[in-house]
Amino acid sequence: MNNKAQVFILCEDTVHYHFARKYFELLGFKKIRGTYNPKGISVGSGAEYVKDNYEKEVNAFRSKVNHLDYILVVIIDDDTKDNAKYLYKKHSPSANESILIFSPTRNIESWFHYIATGDINVEVKDEQDKVTDYKGHYKNSKPTEFAKKLKNEICINGLPENAPASLRCACNELKRLSI
DSSP states (O other), X not given: OOTTSEXXXXXXXXXXXXXXXXXXXXTTOOXXXXXXXXXXXXXXXXXXXXXXXXXXXXXXXXXXXXTSOEEXXXXXXXXXXXXXXXHHHHOOOOTTSOEEEEOOSSXXXXXXXXXXXOOTTTXXXXXXXXXXXXXXXXXXXXXXXXXXXXXXXXGGGOOOTTSOHXXXXXXXXXXXXXX
């Protein structure tokens, strides 16, 4: 993985951005920029913001990749609406493209809950066929602390097999950077 590359993060809100930014900093990247829903975390749909800007950012990535070392990171909560599938249908990155799509099954706070507690059931559906929403549990938390714990404590020996499937998918996306 070339940590001299410029990383651009397209995500829903400041929570996603600070989590991803810190994680990529811990991986050794220095040039990190990004954009997220300007309405913040409490108003407007962050997922719609990502969907609306995805094509523009993919086109920008593809115009820069021939002369810049560039990585596009996209983070979108699945919100049980198949948001990631929508992005892949719109523009599916080729195996050699450094376009990474991360999509927690419910929301990023489900990853936080796993990171904080080790609860392997964060993506399990209940009797009403719903995945628990942990957003309220981590409202005042610092996303950078979860990024540090994930990188420095959990991923140090490889993500455990019982980790949430969406987090394992994110790790697989990161592995593509070494191509």
